[in-house]
Amino acid sequence: MSILSLFIIILTVVSALVAVFSKDRVVAVLALAIMSIGLTAAFYFLQAPDVAMAEAVVGAGLSTGLFLFALKKMDAEKTKED
Amino acid sequence: MQINFYTLSVFLIVLGLIGIFLSRDFIKTLIGIAVLESGVNLLLISIGYIDGRLAPILFNDELKKSAVGMVVDPLPQALVLTAIVIGVGLLAFGLAMAVWMNNRFGTTDVSELKELKG
Amino acid sequence: MLEGMKNKYNLSGILASVVVVLFGVLLLKTLNTHMPFGKDKMQVAAQYVELGGSSTGAQNMVTSVVLSFRALDTLGEVTVLFASAMAVALLLAPGAVLWRRKENFVLKVAAKWMPYLVGLIGAYIVSQGHLTPGGGFQGGVIIATGVMIMLLLAGNRKRNELFLHSLEALMGLSFITVGIIGLIKGGSFLYNFLPNGKVGSLFSAGILPLLYIFIGIKVASEFVSILDRFTSKVEKDAD
Numbered sequence: 001m002s003i004l005s006l007f008i009i010i011l012t013v014v015s016a017l018v019a020v021f022s023k024d025r026v027v028a029v030l031a032l033a034i035m036s037i038g039l040t041a042a043f044y045f046l047q048a049p050d051v052a053m054a055e056a057v058v059g060a061g062l063s064t065g066l067f068l069f070a071l072k073k074m075d076a077e078k079t080k081e082d
Numbered sequence: 083m084q085i086n087f088y089t090l091s092v093f094l095i096v097l098g099l100i101g102i103f104l105s106r107d108f109i110k111t112l113i114g115i116a117v118l119e120s121g122v123n124l125l126l127i128s129i130g131y132i133d134g135r136l137a138p139i140l141f142n143d144e145l146k147k148s149a150v151g152m153v154v155d156p157l158p159q160a161l162v163l164t165a166i167v168i169g170v171g172l173l174a175f176g177l178a179m180a181v182w183m184n185n186r187f188g189t190t191d192v193s194e195l196k197e198l199k200g
Numbered sequence: 201m202l203e204g205m206k207n208k209y210n211l212s213g214i215l216a217s218v219v220v221v222l223f224g225v226l227l228l229k230t231l232n233t234h235m236p237f238g239k240d241k242m243q244v245a246a247q248y249v250e251l252g253g254s255s256t257g258a259q260n261m262v263t264s265v266v267l268s269f270r271a272l273d274t275l276g277e278v279t280v281l282f283a284s285a286m287a288v289a290l291l292l293a294p295g296a297v298l299w300r301r302k303e304n305f306v307l308k309v310a311a312k313w314m315p316y317l318v319g320l321i322g323a324y325i326v327s328q329g330h331l332t333p334g335g336g337f338q339g340g341v342i343i344a345t346g347v348m349i350m351l352l353l354a355g356n357r358k359r360n361e362l363f364l365h366s367l368e369a370l371m372g373l374s375f376i377t378v379g380i381i382g383l384i385k386g387g388s389f390l391y392n393f394l395p396n397g398k399v400g401s402l403f404s405a406g407i408l409p410l411l412y413i414f415i416g417i418k419v420a421s422e423f424v425s426i427l428d429r430f431t432s433k434v435e436k437d438a439d
Contacts, residue, residue, distance in 0.1 A: 009090050016094055016117055020101035025109050032113055039120055042087060046127050047137040047154045049333035050262045053325075054166045055123075057341045062423065063116065063170055065348055069430040070177040071109070074184045086237045088228060096224035103213040103220070129231075130245075133238035138261035139333065140253050146399055149249055153261065156252070157245040160265040164277045167337050167419070171284035174426050178291040181430075 005045055012038035029067040036060050087128040094121025108183060108190045112176045119169045123162045130155035257396030258330040258405035266335070267408045271390040275379070278372060278415065285368070285422040292429040294361065311350050318346025326416035330405045336412035340419030347424050351431050364425045371418035378407055378414075 012035055019031035036059025043052035083089070098118025105111045131154055138156040140146045145153075184190055235241060242249070248269055249261065256264040266274055325332075326339030382391035390407075397404030 005087075006085070009085070009087075012090060013093060016097050019113055020097055020110075020117060025107070028110065028113050032116055035117070035120065039124060042090070042124060043127060046087065046131045047135065048127050048130075048159045048162075049137050049139070050260070050335065050338075051123075051127060051159050051162050051166070053333055053338045054163050054341075057338055057345065058166055058170045059120075061345045062341055063173055065345070065427070066170075066174055066177055066430065067109075067112075069427070070181055073181055073430060074190070083228075084232065084237075088231050088237055092224050092228045092231070095227075096220055099220045100217045103216045104210060125231075128237065129235055129241070131238060132240050132242075137333075138249070138252075140259050140261065140399065146253055146259075149253065149261075150246070153249060155242050155245045156248060156261045156265050157242075159262050160270060161273070163262070163266060163335075163337065164273060167341075168277060168280050170341075171281050175284050175287045175291075178288040178429070182291045 005042075008038050008041045008045070012042065025071060026068075029064060029071070032067070033060050033064040036063070087124065087131075091121050091125035091128060094118070094124065097121075106191055106193060108180050108192055111192075112173065112180065115176070116169070116173060119165070119172075123165055123169075126158045126162050126165075130158035253399050256392060256405055256408065257399055258408055259400050260330055260333065260335075262333075263330045263335055263408060263412070264405070267411050268390075268392060271379075271411075274411075274415070275375070275390075278375065278418065281419065281422055282368070282372060285426055288426050288429055294429065294432070307349070307352060311352070315346045315350045318349075319343050322346065322416070322420070326412060327409065328402075329412040330408050331400065331402070336415030337419055340416040341423060343416070343420040344423035344427065347420075348427050351424075351427055361425065361428075364421050364428075368418050368421040368425070371414045371421070375411060375414045375418075378411060382407070 015031045015034040015038060019028045019035060022028045022031065036055060039059065040052050040056045043049075043055055094117055098114045098116075098121055101114030101117060102111055105114060135152055135154050138149075138153040138159070140149055180190055183195075187194055245265075248265055252261045252264050253259070256268045258264040258268075322339045322343035324339075325334040325342060326336055329335030329339070379390040382393050383389045385391065385393045390411075392406040392408070394406040394410075396406055403409075
């Protein structure tokens with residue numbers, strides 16, 4: 001169990017660093033989704049299945065979807081495509 | 083210094099705050115807020131974890147009779163459930179503000195918001 | 201802080217980051233000393249664990265904390281979600297058309313059946329919130345994610361905004377009405393007035409499944425209306 005939780009900690013740390021310090025916005029949003037998956041696994045190991053399910057649907061589904069829709073909407077207005 | 087889930091959650095909190103301070107783009111500020119909020123939720127759940135105990139669901143008869151020494155703390159889990167959903171509501175509102183800012187000013191760079199200056 | 205952002209190196213931002221790192225080290229030291237990881241620290245929750253199964257009848261103890269012992273916090277959260285949906289509806293203009301995109305085969309095939317399958321899974325998770333891990337919030341977001349696929353493709357659609365907003369308001373009203381019935385019958389707001397039943401059967405735990413069904417439909421309709429605002433744009437008229 002210790003090797004697995006160490007792997008999850010490293011995955012979450014690396015994806016959080018990429019999310020904060022990356023210049024490209026789409027890469028940062030996808031790294032945020034991977035961080036949410038790492039966090040879901042961490043919640044599972046801390047014996048909290050309710051919270052793990054909530055973090056999975058919200059972090060990897062709705063939050064990423066909202067970010068990508070907002071980025072697409074801003075680009076669509078900027079280049080004035082029809 | 084021991085490596086457990088406390089170090090991960092404090093690392094995420096510090097990283098989120100640094101992301102908010104060092105960002106010019108409003109979208110990067112929102113990403114920093116999301117990382118900060120994930121760190122705080124993880125910290126609350128790891129405070130409630132107790133070694134060797136199970137999740138707070140009464141799935142066999144022995145637990146249904148008395149679950150006193152056998153389950154993890156259910157109170158932080160209920161509060162963090164609320165906090166995660168409120169966090170995504172906050173993110174939806176922040177992204178609506180970013181889209182509105184882009185329509186009004188043509189950019190999401192916060193140093194271009196100069197209308198109240200001077 | 202805005203002044204410092206004009207330069208290439210954000211001096212005040214770097215100073216603030218150093219202070220935050222020092223704060224983080226101090227926080228970690230305090231946590232490991234006073235709240236050691238993995239030791240028993242339950243104070244209030246020891247009573248909830250003792251009373252949980254027998255006083256509410258729910259098999260999932262987190263559900264009994266969220267909807268029975270701390271039900272007022274859940275009412276607060278329902279209000280915050282409502283405020284956030286109204287704020288998004290105020291800021292973004294209601295569009296009528298989706299931006300045109302190339303025809304995608306996978307999306308077209310998936311949008312025919314995916315909302316129904318995902319909606320079924322979401323309804324299962326909402327209705328079994330008091331037995332298995334899950335509940336109203338998780339199931340509501342799952343239903344909204346299923347509808348999201350349909351929203352990406354529905355070109356020139358008729359938007360029934362009145363239905364979404366009135367459904368959300370009706371569910372919030374039902375939640376408060378059940379609470380007031382509990383106030384009349386039992387003396388406290390959101391008192392559990394239906395019979396508890398046997399722990400582990402479907403019809404158990406009093407009003408808890410009913411409250412979760414209201415919350416699930418409310419959350420789903422809120423997020424569908426938020427996503428709808430994000431995926432439509434206004435047709436610009438030529439001057």
